[in-house]
Amino acid sequence: MPATVAAETDADYILVGGGLQNALILLALAERKPSARVVLLERENRIGGNHIWSFQTLDLPEAAMPWAGQLIEHEWPGYQLYFDDSSRWVEGAYRSLSSEYLDRLVREAAASRPGFELQLGSEVVSVEADGVTLADGTRLRGALVVDARGPELAAPAGAGGYQKFVGLECRLRAPTGLQAPILMDSRCDQRDGFRFHYVLPFSEDRVLIEETYFSNEPDLDVAAISDDILADAGRLGLEVAEVLRTEVGVLPMPARSHFRPRGASPIQAGYAGGWFNPGTGYSLAAAARLAEHVSRVPLAEVFGAEWRRLTRELRVQAFFLAFLNLLMFRFFHDDKRRRLMERFYMVSDPVIHRFFAMRSTLVDMWRIMYVGAPWTPKGWAKRATERG
Ligand SMILES: Cc1cc2nc3c(=O)[nH]c(=O)nc-3n(C[C@H](O)[C@H](O)[C@H](O)COP(=O)(O)OP(=O)(O)OC[C@H]3O[C@@H](n4cnc5c(N)ncnc54)[C@H](O)[C@@H]3O)c2cc1C
Structure with a gap:
């Protein structure tokens, strides 16, 4: 990477894919390097797809709070777990963020930085170390390219299992008494691995109810599970008036980690690059750490000592978490x-x-x-x- 960015480049940072990972990088750059030239390319007309991302108290590094604090759309003081023979409360902020909210943050950040450009509706067909080519043939050159085109490009999970879920965002007939999320309620019939319900109370009459499985198989019957959720809602003390939105996910929980980032542009980032927690399939924590790194260090030092420290640390974690998956999916049925x-x-x-x-x-x-x-x-x- 050159110490100074050649004048003939179109941008200092080219961000390919406007999902969670690159949205976080853009927000971090907007705070730390507001005069940088940043181009974000997204094939859809909005940022972040259709998700609700949840994250826990340590998932956003303290040092990142100047830019990451704004990601907290909803916050609760902890969460509850219920099993057949026990229950417990886990103390510590639990937070969530919707795609719509992330989309708004990114648009506002880009609009107030003259060097930031969002190119929505732009399909990228090839990604190289020093630039990208768009479907209409346009070639853009950048000093650093971050390729985060999402789970579609992720390596196959290999042996292991899946965290798979159907979530219904519902309006309730009567106010819920829930003051905090239920992370796991497994007091239901068990099938297809480990089955439980997850509830996020956004307001008195709006909740997300998810039925989740830690399963060896990726198949998901969305219609049947949606019916199950509505049938089980009463047991959870929720009277559903209307389903507002459905969210479906099949997140690999690999038994072997594929996280081996190269120390060169383009950075394979986000889910496809293995920047996720193999033990949960969640990526916000790892994505925030990459965003923090890219925004903190000068362009010429992106792959320096700090990069090696960060990627080594995450490799050890990913190895351990994948090993736990191996044990769970092979030996615990x-x-x-x-x-x-x-x-x-x-x-x-x-x-x-x-x-x-x-x-x-x-x-x-x-x-x-x-x-x-x-x-x-x-x-x-x-x-x-x-x-x-
Ligand atoms: C339903 C669901 C719920 C999840 N919930 C959580 C959660 O609660 N907490 C958590 O931490 N993780 C969660 N995850 C896991 C993970 O955080 C998400 O998958 C996350 O969106 C991954 O971020 P990403 O940026 O790598 O990919 P994405 O967010 O999928 O973004 C990739 C983007 O690239 C764009 N793109 C793809 N190809 C091209 C192209 N050729 N040209 C231009 N643009 C392109 C796509 O349109 C997309 O917008 C969830 C995943 C799913 C599927």
Whole structure:
């Protein structure tokens, strides 16, 4: 990478794909490098598709808050978990963000920075180290290209399993008493792996109800699961008046991590580049760390020591998380998987937060393997948790 950007380039940063990853990079650059030249290319006419992204307290690094703080559309003080034989509250901010909200943030940031340009409705057909070619033949040259064209381009998951879900955003007939999300309620019939409900209460009469499976198979019968959700809503204390929106996801939980980023342009970023948590299929935490890195360091140092530190750290985390998937999807089936999840949530709140943020320490890894493992007698595990 040259120390100074050649005058003949069209942009300092070319961001390919206007999904979560590049939206975060653009927002970070808007805060840290407002006079940079940034082009974001997205084939659709809006940013971020059709999602609700949830994230936990440590998923946004503290240092990133000057630009990442605005991502918090909804926030709750913690969340609840219910299993057949136990329940628990996890303390620590739980947050969410919708595509519409992200779209607005990105448009506002770009509109107030003269060097920032959003090219919506632009299909990119090829991506190279120093630029891209669009479907209409236009060639754009950039000093750094970030290719984040989303899950369609992700490497096959290989052995492992899937977190798959159908979510219905609903208007309720009567106000919900819920003050915080239910991250997992598995007090329902178990089938197709581990099955549970997830509820986000956005307001008194608007909630997202998701039915989720940790399954060995990717198939999803959206119509049947939507019916199940409506049938189960009463058990969750929710009276549905109307379904406003449906969200469907099949996120690979690979048993082997593919995260091996090259230290050169174009950066394979976002989901396709393996910047996600293999243990959850969620990518916001890893995407925020990449955005923080790209926006902090000078262009000439993007692949320097700090890049090597960040990618090494995430590789270790991804390896550990994928190993947990290997254990779960190969050895824990049916009721054993449900009990495994219940045991995992015996670990302390900080261990849970670091697990989601891909910041587990070696001691955390030991705790997850020891406290969270069904082969450790419950009494020993409890004592280890209390000591931790
Ligand atoms: C239903 C669902 C719910 C999820 N919920 C969460 C969650 O709660 N928390 C979390 O952390 N993660 C979540 N994830 C996982 C992950 O965060 C998302 O998949 C995330 O959107 C990935 O970000 P990305 O930028 O890599 O890809 P995307 O957000 O998919 O963005 C890729 C973009 O590239 C564009 N594109 C593709 N090809 C081209 C091309 N040739 N030219 C131009 N543009 C192109 C696409 O139109 C798209 O806008 C969820 C995933 C799904 C599917």
